[in-house]
Amino acid sequence: NYAPYEQYTQKPCQGPWTDIYALAATFYFIVSGRKMLDALSRAKGASYPPLHELCPAVSRQLSDVIDKALAFDYHDRYRRMLDFLDALEQVVRPEDYDIDLGALMPKSKASKQAEIHVETSDDSEKMCQVEEQNMPEPKRLAAFFHPKKRRLAYLELTMRKSGGHISRRRWIIEPNRTVKVGRLATSDVMMPADNQISRNHCEVFYNEPKREFIVRDLSKYGTYLADGKPMEKEKSYTLKDGDIFCVVSPEYTFKVVIET
Structure with a gap:
């Protein structure tokens, strides 16, 4: 809780x-x-x-x-x-x-800070302040965040509800790892409890060397490309940075993003 x-x-x-x-x-x-x-x-x-x-x-x-x-x-x-x-x-x-x-916590306390810039779909910019620690960083995370070695990849979900309400969520996609999208609590990307969203709806793989995303539909009600065409079940589709796909309908639109 x-x-x-x-x-x-x-x-x-x-x-x-x-x-x-x-x-x-x-x-x-x-x-x-x-x-x-x-x-x-x-x-x-x-x-x-x-x-x-x-x-x-x-x-x-x-x-x-x-x-x-x-x-x-x-x-x-x-x-x-x-x-x-x-x-x-x-x-x-x-x-x-x-x-x-x-x-x-005095305001005059000096602390070194790094900035992470996150682009949102409405072209506004949000800034996350991250305090640098004096303790050694784990090797795995150090490699993951090092700007010369890795660019973070994101899966950004935009949800459009009745009444015009829009909400957004983001998940980091680790390189060269398959991410499962569905409504199960154990899913890597957990969707809302919509009965048309399958427990394991689709999966996304980020191919870091090629800077591309491989998406496969595993669902009953479909995963759709940006042009509205349904993906063939279990067929692999290649998406590039900034491309979108939809789960069930445009109500759930995903955008694949590679940090610049």
Whole structure:
């Protein structure tokens, strides 16, 4: 109940935002007495009641800050603990609780930072702040992130719901490994609980040397190319950076992306 979704499927994308989620979930439980909804249930479309609905004493502003810290997509959360504390300072009067938030984590604290730029489909840019640690990095992850050796590959899902609501999720695709897409909790890319989405709907393989993606449909209701043509079941299709394909319908559109 305290683990965000990237701890299930996006381990290379863990960072301060992961701990911010866990901290906010702990706060949610302490204040409301109700555990945060687990991430796998949220991935299937379930939602939790905002804190201000459970506890009238909690202001809407404070509830909104906690909601942002608990955002399902890690791109939508606070990037650094300082950002989280800054937001809390805007909606909570520390003197009411005899707490000096600034003393807990001074803003003047120097920290070296690296920037990860993530392009979104609406051409806006989001920036993830990642604090560099002084401890040695595991060899596997060091090779995975080294800009001279690897470019990260992503699978980006855009979901269009009735009423015009659009939401997006991203998963990292490790090179030369088959990623399974479906509605099973054990899927590498877990889809919403839509009965037309098969348990193992399709699979994606990222061929790093050729910089291309191989997609195979395994489903009952189909996987579709960008032009709307259905893929032949179990036939391999090659996609390049920026290409799209759909699961069941354009309601679930995937885009394959290679970091520039």
